[in-house]
Amino acid sequence: MAQSKAMEIAEREAAEAEVETPDEDDGDHGDTDTEQEPAQAASDADVGKALEKLAREAERHGKRVSEIMGDDFAMLEICPLDFTPGYVMPQMAAQLPDDVKDRVRALIGDGGASELRDAEGVEMCPRCDGHGQLAFPTRNPHVKTQMCPKCSGQGYVNVTPPAPENVTALTAPAWQPQPPATSNGPGTPDSWGRPPGHPHYGMPPASVGQ
Numbered sequence: 527m528a529q530s531k532a533m534e535i536a537e538r539e540a541a542e543a544e545v546e547t548p549d550e551d552d553g554d555h556g557d558t559d560t561e562q563e564p565a566q567a568a569s570d571a572d573v574g575k576a577l578e579k580l581a582r583e584a585e586r587h588g589k590r591v592s593e594i595m596g597d598d599f600a601m602l603e604i605c606p607l608d609f610t611p612g613y614v615m616p617q618m619a620a621q622l623p624d625d626v627k628d629r630v631r632a633l634i635g636d637g638g639a640s641e642l643r644d645a646e647g648v649e650m651c652p653r654c655d656g657h658g659q660l661a662f663p664t665r666n667p668h669v670k671t672q673m674c675p676k677c678s679g680q681g682y683v684n685v686t687p688p689a690p691e692n693v694t695a696l697t698a699p700a701w702q703p704q705p706p707a708t709s710n711g712p713g714t715p716d717s718w719g720r721p722p723g724h725p726h727y728g729m730p731p732a733s734v735g736q
Contacts, residue, residue, distance in 0.1 A: 651677035
């Protein structure tokens, strides 16, 4: 609804611009002296007058946009890129064409190649293409753009390391305890007279307390 409303506003503005009368004269006709030096035209006084005119124009424009938009005016924000105030609709920013986004990045100096090195162990999220947000099929502008659940809004995901190749499984038999050595040979009592099978067979008496 916001997009169709914006189109209606644009068409209405174009129609009204053809019949709208110029703003009232503020009484400042400028200096008609054609021999004025360029340095004087750029004086502090002239700059101050220009800024005052821009402030009055911004106030007039804001009132006009508010009258046209009505209650939808609350969805607009002052565009941070304009020297002379204009308005943008943040909910529609994600739908801008890529060439428009590229021009904005170039304008703010964010269009050049990054000097930072790429991080290891991560890659751009394939679900949101690195934006961290997804467009949802809804007419509600407040929830049309939401966080990407795959990357939690980060724009990247961790890379799963590949499994090691040619890993040989350990097949050696487990260690088995060897029967204690005796001086009497296998199957005979140990050196202390204990028969085979005795829990302390082959163990010195000092180590078992007897």
